[in-house]
Each structure stands twice: as C-alpha cells, then as structure tokens.
Amino acid sequence: MSWLKALKDTARSGLTVEPQRLDPLIAVRAAIGLALVVGTALHLFGPAVAASSAFGAFQAALATFQRSWRTRPVLALASGASLAVTTFVGYLTGAHPVLFISLLALWTFLSGMAWAVGPTAGMIASSNVAIMLVTVTLPTSVAAAAGHAGMIMMGGVVQAALIVLFPVRRWGAQRDALADALAAEADYARRLRHDPVAPFDPEPLMTARHAAAITPRQARRRPAELHGTRGLAERIRPVLASLADPALGVPAEGEERARVRELLAAAGSTLDAAARAVRKGEPVTMSPAARAVLAVPKEGAVLTGPARRAESRLITLLRDVIETAQGSGTTNSRSTGPERSLKEDTAYRTAARLARNAARRVARRPEHRADPDDHLHRPTVLELFPVALRAMRGELRRDSPVLRHALRVAAVSATGYAVASLLPLGHSYWAPMAAVMIMRPDFSQTYSRAVARFGGTLLGVALATGLVQLTHPDTRLSAGLAVGCAFLMFLLLRTGYAVTQVFVAAYVVFLLGMGGLQWTQTVPERVVLTLAGGLLAMLAYAVYPAWETPRLRTRLADWLIADGRYASAVLQRYADPAGAPREAVRETLLGTREARVAWKDALERAANEPVRHRGLSRAAAADAPHALAQLARVAMLMEAHLPARDTTPVPAAASLADALHRDVTDAARAVRERRAPKWDTYRAALAAWEADYSDHAVGDDKVVRKGAGLLLEALDELTDALAGEGPRPKGSAAAVTS
DSSP states (O other): OOHHHHHHHHHHHHTOOOOOOOOHHHHHHHHHHHHHHHHHHHHHTOHHHHHHHHHHHHHHHHHHTSSOSSOHHHHHHHHHHHHHHHHHHHHHHHTSHHHHHHHHHHHHHHHHHGGGTOHHHHHHHHHHHHHHHHHTTSOOSHHHHHHHHHHHHHHHHHHHHHHHHSOSSTTHHHHHHHHHHHHHHHHHHHHHHHOTTOOOOOHHHHHHHHHHOBOHHHHHHOOGGGSSHHHHHHHHHHHHHHHHOTTTSOOSSSHHHHHHHHHHHHHHHHHHHHHHHHHHTOOOOOOHHHHHHHOOOSSSOSOOHHHHHHHHHHHHHHHHHHHHHHTTHHHHOOOOGGGGGGGGOHHHHHHHHHHHHHHHHHHHSHHHHTOTTTTOBOOOHHHHHHHHHHHHHHTOSTTOHHHHHHHHHHHHHHHHHHHHHHSTTSOTTHHHHHHHHHOOSSHHHHHHHHHHHHHHHHHHHHHHHHHHHHHOOOHHHHHHHHHHHHHHHHHTGGGOHHHHHHHHHHHHHHHHHHTTOOHHHHHHHHHHHHHHHHHHHHHHHHHSOOOSGGGHHHHHHHHHHHHHHHHHHHHHHHHOTTTSOHHHHHHHHHHHHHHHHHHHHHHHHHHTOOOOSOSOOHHHHHHHHHHHHHHHHHHHHHHTTOOOTTSOOOTHHHHHHHHHHHHHHHHHHHHHTTOOOOOHHHHHHHHHHHHHOOTTOOTHHHHHHHHHHHHHHHHHHHHHHHHOSSOOOSSOHHHHOO
C-alpha cells in the first residue's frame, strides 16, 4: 500500500463516527462525581485547586470506562492515586527543565511499556502522563503541590465511592460477555443446519473466558448464573460441529440428518434462552418445541454409533446449561405491590431453594469440576505489580512492538516539550500531551488518532470559544460548562475518538477559564501545539516503525504450531485414554485460539501499512488461514468423540501424533523461511496404518481413521496455499484416503 492511500485510509478511520449503545446512567454518575469534586474544591480552596481536582476526577472517571474486567472502583482509585503521585513529583522537578524533561521521558517510557500488561493499563498510563503535564503547572509552592495532589486523589476516591454506592448493572460486563458467547453458539447451531461445515469465530468464547477471571473477593460475590455456564458452553461447540459434519457425523440426507437438524434447532433456541437469562439475571424460559426435542426416549433412537453418543452429550450439556444459567435469578428479582407477598409464600421459597440446589449439583459434577477455567484467578492490585513487571521485562527485546512504542513515545514527548519551550507561544505542554495521547503501538491507530485529535480539538475549541464570547461566563458558570462537556464526552465515549476530542477540548477551555486564563491565552497555542505534537508522533512512527507486514509469516508459523499441538494432544488421548493428561487438550485448544486472534489482529494492522510486499501474498494470506482453521476444526471434531478412560486405546494414534508433531515443527521453520511445508513423516505414518487397517473397524478406530485423513487434507491445503497452484507431492491425501 502506498503512503498516500495509507494516510487517506487512516484519516477516514479517525474521523468515522460509530453508532453505539449509550450508557447515560454511567455518564451521569461520572459527571456527578466530577461536579461534587469541582464544586467542593471551588468553594473551599479556589479555582486553581478546583482545576486540579477536576482533572483528577475526570481521569478517574475516564479510567472506569476502559474495557476491563477488574472492578471499576479499583480502576478509579488506581488512576487517581497514580496521577496524584506523578503531579507532585512533576512539580518538584518542574523548576529544573533538564531534570523535568528526563523525568518526562522516563514516565512516558514506562507508560509505553505498560501496554505489555494490556490495553487498559496502557491507556490509563498514557492519559495519566498527558494530564499530569497540565496539572503540574497549577501549583505555586511545594505545599500547594501537595494539596493539589491530595485533591486529585480525592477525585479518584469520590468516583470510586459513587460506583460502590450507586452501582449500574453490577457484573453487567461479565453478564454481557457470557451472554454473547452463548448467543454466538446459538447462531452457530442454526447455521450448521444449512451449512454443516460453517465456520465459528471463537472470539466471544475467549472474551467470556477473560471475563471469568476473578479475584478471591469477587468469587465470593459472583452471581450463581455466572459460575460454570461458560465451561459448559465451551464443551458444547465441538459436539455441535461433530453432529453436523458429514465426515464424522451422519449422512448429508436422510432420517438421521433430519434428527440432527432438529437437535441443532433446539440447541440454538435453548442457548438463546440461556443467553437472555444470563444477560438480564432472569429465569430461563425454554420453548415447548425445544423441550420436546431434547426429551429423547431411551428406545427407538434414530441416531447410532458416534452420532448417538454426541446426541446424548449435547442433551446433557444443554440441560446443565439451563440449570446453571438459572442461578439465583428467581431470588434476585425486585417485586413490588401484590407480587411482594410471594416472597413469604412457601411455594416460592421451595422453588428458589430448588434452583439453588440445582446450581450446586451442577457445580459438584466431576466434568464440571474438571474444567480448569472454572476458577480462573485474576491477581489483586498488589499481586498485579510482579505480573506487570514480568510482562514488561518480557517485552525488552529488539523486535518487540511494545518496546519500540515506548522508545518512540519517550523520545517524542521529550523532544516535543523541549521544542515547544523554545517557541514564543507558552503552554509548551500541549505538544507532548497531544503526542502521548495519540501514539499507540501500531501504525493505523497512531495516524488515525492524530487526524481525529487535531480535527476534534479544532472543532471543540472553536465551539467553546464561540460560547465564551456569547456568554462571558464567570468562574461558577465555567465550572458548570466544563462538567457539561465532560458528561457529553462520557456519554459519547464509544462513538469515536474524534467525537470525544470535541468535548475534551471544550472541557479544557472552560476548566482553564475557571482558573482565570482567557481563551486568547490558551486556544491559539493549543491548536498550533496540538498540530505539532501530532506531526511529531506521525514522523516518529515513520522513522522508527514497528511494521506488522514482515512478521506475517512468523504469525502464521505460530498458528501452525498451535494447531499442530492441539491435534497431537487429541491423538494422544485416543492412543492412551487413561494415561494422557486430560488438561493437555484444553490448554492446546486455548493456544490455537490465541494464535488465531494474534494472526487476525496482525493481518488487520498490516492491511493499512504503507509497506511493500515482504511477507505473504494476498492469495496466500487468504488461503493459508482457511487451511489452518480447517486443521483446528478437524481436531475439534475428533475432540468431540474423545474416549473415556476405560476405553480401548488406538495404538496407531500415538505414531500419528508423534509424526504430526515432528512435521509441524519442521513446517513452521519452512513457513518462516518462505518455503513450502512438507508432511512426509505424517504421510508415511498414515500410509503404514492404512496397510494394516481393517475395513470393519468401528468406534474410536473409525473416528481416528477419518480424522487423520482429514488432517492430512488440511495440511496439504496449507502447502498449496504457500507454494502456489500446482500438483501436490506424490502420495497426497487423496491417494492415501481413497
């Protein structure tokens, strides 16, 4: 892609307004917290302290809007405390330009490295450093700086207290994540009725898994319906796929296929009902048709063999999902009027007790306890520090995009502050502040945010200036206008960066006006220096980039290794049902999902980079992921029929697993070195088994035989994608499986 097209695409992306569901109650709560802090500080201490406290409350509220599964009060307190500390230390060094610039470079470097912990930590750290550049200019003495820092921290405390006192949809984010995962599986079941090999995006399941990680304190307060449902949903997906796929399931047409379609429709309806119940905290309401389909008589069953086993597993899992999703929903509803008397009714208490007991029974079942993700541990705030240090230390390598981002943002902030200080404009902090808020570890976000920030700032200061000229607000009115702009920013936060910058720019104009600064003293400097900071950020990425395009082959090789480990772990379970570790299949499956998401994100970032082709061709980038997805899908189909511990082993599966592991290791090296991968070892192992294979084999032997052939077909498809169109190597999957 050329630079001109890349700039056009990123500019269009930065100025795009996305329609999103608004959260007015959360925005109102954040604005009320800001108003309480500003009003109190203005009444007791004056405009300067009020401005500092306003920035603290604003940043604390902004932190709680970040996508995080940690409790919001913790985010508000952490953000307020870190901003208070950086403000105080920054003021102490502010009188010594060289020392302050050195400290600024260190702060911004650490904020850049915070992206190693996650996007939430990176965004909070970046905005803390940016706001600190403003707040250090407000105090006039060390004692005043300490007072300002205290009020900034108080802003975080107030926002945290409001979240605790006036919760809005407690556990709402976790409910939405789990409900989205169930709804995604419901949609998958419906699509399988018409397309037996329909693809499935595991991202909702991954999001639900991240949401399920909780601290010990959260575990004591988690609603019952959020406990265990996700683990059951994870096990439903391979069963759905195995029922629908003709290769390991039932024929494409006939009475058995009709029964499968009924089961898939009932599964979709049931999962949708569970998703609605989890999202709203209400009892599950199933349709009579779904109940009838899932009530299969013991005699006269249509399906036989592995399909019958999958049918039985699906019905059991769906019933468990319903029982677990019921949770304590019947006891959480708030009744008013005549319905309130139901709480004293014996039948009501009996129903509530039965619902709780059902959830406990599901939690005690062996297959439920065996789920390693059912009790995912999220570190507490104190435990997070060593975790963050390890993550940041892991990024201290030459090829790390996070390290490159940290070095870029540190150099740009220091250079921007030094250059702006030499200009006869004043308010030199605007340039580094804009750069810190703009810069991200990837090209597309950095350039799109640069355009959005300058455009939003220009429009915001123009609107604020016009309003100031019309109303000539005093201190209190300026404070009120600032709070109003903050409310609009909180309300429209998810609609786009350009929209939020309009209200942030106006917020700062009114807030500094409250402190006595006229618009003529702030607006011209801010516009010019924001443009300068944005240009510096864009230039820094062009000079010291972290392009994703050359690393696409490495991402693809990582995905191949993850898929190979998953398939090998599944084959090992067939080879040794009693001795193979049960957790290996689950762990390798999670590895395939992470590798797939890493590839997808890398491909999206590379699509907008102005880099000549140094990785994969467009055809290979489209075909190779399809082959790897098929490889993982075949392993998932085999996982759906994993044998019990007392099942007869399939000895040939061990040699297949070992051969696949060796071939995948060599193939990953070939992909990185731009060579077509080969599968000679695995092909030979499969051919050797073919020579001794009996046509009358049934059960797990048949499942492994079909699955092993499908694995080879997916591997050959990957070779074709990376080697271009041409004849396959001698002894292809078609010859082996004929």
